[in-house]
Amino acid sequence: MKQKLVAGILLILTIFIFCGRVASQGAGQQTAMRTEPPMKGHRGTKFYYSREINPFYPELAPYHRTRGGYVTGNCTWYAWGRVCEMRGSKLEHxxxxxxxxxxxxxxxxSCYPYGQEPKKGAILCYKTHVAVVEDTDPLTVSESGWKIENKKSRIVFHCGEPWRKEEKPLGYIYVTEDD
Incomplete structure (x- = not known):
């Protein structure tokens, strides 16, 4: 009887410890800064390369052929995938x-809260471009696809200071649960 009680307690503790580790690993993965482009087939890219999740895939995803060249990761495709990755779930809207x-x-x-202050996980909106806020001090964004290539090439990706720093943004859309 004592052995069964101890075994039961150990089993329950093991389950709590395992679930806690899985939850913390998932949260860390969702909020870790993306410093490399999401490459198809790599871990953590389901929000980018799935038509069911990302409405901009495959038409605006990397290596899609257009009349003017290849789209190498359009900003809307990337921003949608990145905020879903940070949230850990698909956007409702x-x-x-x-x-x-x-x-x-x-x-x-009135889909999501919005404003003029950068917050981690927010979509930074310009007149012709969107990026995702990775950090606020200093302002660090990840972004993709601000140009079209004439031939297939790697994803046009950037993580760092916004490349359009001289242009005033329209504002920020707060789509992550932290906001």
């Missing part, structure tokens, strides 16, 4: 149109 419409569409439809 689908932004339609190009990047320049996201801020006003969100504001008009």
């Amino acid at each position: 689908v932004f339609t149109g190009d990047a320049g419409t996201w801020f006003e569409q969100n504001k008009k439809e």
Whole structure:
């Protein structure tokens, strides 16, 4: 009887410890800064390379052929995938149109909170581009696809100071649960 009680307690403790580790690993993976582009087939990229999750895949994903060249990771494809990755779940609302419409569409439809202050996990919106805030001090973003290549090449990706630092953003859309 004593052995069964001890075994039961040990089993329960093992389950709690295991679940705690799995939860903390998942949270760490979702919020770790992305400093490399999401490559198809690599760990943690399901939010980028799935039509069921990312409405911008495959048409705006890397290596899609257009009349003018290859899209090597459009900003809308990347931003959608990145904020879903940070949240650990798909966004409820689908932004339609190009990047320049996201801020006003969100504001008009009251989908997510928005404002002028950068917050980790927020979508940074410009007139023609979107990026994702990775950190606020200093402001660090990850972004992709601000140009089209004439041939297949690696994803056009950047993590660091916003490349459009001279352009005033329209604002930020707060889509992660931290905001």
